[in-house]
Amino acid sequence: MTDILVLGAGYTGVTAAIRVARKTRRTGGKVTLVNASARFTERLRLHQTAAGERLADHRLDDVLAGSGVTFVQGRVTGLDVGRRAVELDDGRVLGYDKLIYALGTVTDASVPGVAEHAFVYDDHAGTVRLSERLDTLTGGTVVVAGGGLTGVESATELAEARPHLRVVLVTRGRPGAMMGDGARAYLDAALRRLGVEVRDGAHITKVLPDAVELGDGELIQADATLWTTGTKALPLAADSGLSVDARGRIVVDAALRSVSHPDVYAIGDAAAITQRYGVLHGTCQGGIPTGLHAADSLAATLRGRTPKPFRFGYFHQPVSLGRQDAVIQFTRPDDSPRRWYLTGRAAVTYKETVSGSPITTFRLLKRGLVPVWAFAMTAGL
Template sequence: MGAHRVVVLGAGYAGLAAATQLAGRVKGRGGVEVTMVDAAERFTERLRLHMSGTGQELAELSVPALLDGTGAHFRRGWVTALDTDAKAVRIEGDDPIPYDTLVYALGSVTDTASVPGAADHAHTLDGARGAAELAGRLGRLGAGATVVVAGSGLTGVEAAAEIAERYPATEVVLLGRAEPCAEMNRRAAAHVRAALDRLGVRVRAGVEVTKVLPGAVELAGGETVPADAVLWASGTRVAPLPAAAGLDVDERGRIVTDPALRSVSHPDVYAVGDAAAVRQGDRVLHGTCQSGMPTGVHAALSIDRALRGLEPRPFRFGYYHCPVSLGRADAVVQFTRPDGRPRRLALTGRLAARYKETVTASPWPTYARMTRMPASGAWWPRGGRSTRPRG
């Protein structure tokens, strides 16, 4: 009988956590092959895309190098389909990759399909290519140009602040249904608004963009806001691959999982990160690195237990903080209850910026520790609270 083949689709934070954790656990035992598949060899630091989108250079991080020494193998390829009957992954221009267990970690992308013109006329921060395209566009704009950031969530706030700081001669307009960082406590939210005001960002809350035009955005009610460039940061969706393969998905295309992070319709498929609809009590986790990496780790623990004939344990997670950058020297870190509600404690200013940088850089020592981890241990990355199974 051949080795048990585990294929991890997607080399993001959650996928790398799953691959390195599982490879470290089965290393030396034999009988298990771990293969990671991604369309690019360079790791995309999604937590820093608002920086690369303004032309700032980031470190070159190689996925094969990150996997070096773990026992996991990297295969570059663009996934075109999942064949759950044949238990194989279809790769563009290459032979299918068979699997016995699949970890789906291909994440999500900005939802540009729900508003006319967004896909054609707006930039996104979905990956390195989109960030480079936005940086190029911003670099060509002259003084007095207007950049509209559509979406007042954390991505929109960070991007608006970064653009305004990097290009002070540009007018930045942040549009959204809600006030920026309204989920934070009053002091933290006030600091965010004051920082945006200081940077010259014009905030318009309580508005909805209904159409993106070549040189403007249209709001509900018919008003248009001129724009020399538009960054779309409103909502996310999952690629149609899981739904097309027959997996049970929710209204956003995320794979519905059981407590162990297995697909409820296909238990040989695990879903982690943004692509998973993970229910915790009466809520579904929202996709962040904070929760994504622990889901990757837990999927690896679940697979390892199943391979040893044990029943996987349920995943439990609680949020710890909500950090948001406001340029390079300012930030807010809102500490939270496990369900995401804000606590009274929040950091602001330079101290918060240093904290945010530490959190952003934390995946790399995390992956390094996973590669050196003894098979009986478990290590959970900084950022959230999770259960710590013992084997």
């Protein structure tokens, strides 16, 4: 019997757990998945929760039913890679033979006042608190910090669902700066149509209880501030002695094994994964393929085989612009924009098809199947 412990039940962790349980069923794999919450959170849809939409409540016991994976609820507080042991917040200690680290990242709250006064998307409960705060407002201003895809989706969702509120998007660069000219122009038009006030070329130096302070000293009144400007790895990996990069992500080899402790696999946002065009940046688009590959690598190792190297290429940048609009920027494998993009209802349909509820993906994995789009990200690169 090989004890395989998976830490973190986001998209990547659940994917890896279900896949490795199926792959090691005949070779004595015993898979345990640890997560702080009993709920599976669709982080890609947290902006919808913030806007007031109540999404389905997926319990991890139900998600994992029939997969052969045992679920343990608990927050990881310690990792001893020498003893191969994980400590939980209630004092329990879980041993392992192989570990898949999928704890992801949390919001970078290094700017003064963020931790005390801003709302973040670190979990479902925190997002519900933002929604409840907005429910109390009959007017006023919501500041969204960050012009990346998460910030744009949040600003447009809030502006559409809560038109009585002033929504201000504050960003150092242009919103959706990673997109091509055509897609970015469409995104800009959607922001104007929904009445989002864009303050580009600005950065927030302090978050106050009722305002944000910009670099030039200007104050923007804020009845609620949502912070989406960046994330950072948990200190757990570095504290354990695993080799990490400058951002605290576990450095892995081509099989997604830690370069310092090969019994540990790291996936998703928690891993520094090098491809020929550079290091992957965290997205669900890349996260699920890393979960699949780590599971396959681990299973191959247990069978005495050499794992295949991980190969991945980006394919698109899907962005919702409220419930009735979206823009899809198609990309080269290195995530640079191609000429082609999709807009409007066709883009909405595309986005829902590709990044809809992952529950369907998990059901396919239990049957030994992999979604076609996951193959598309790794084939022919």
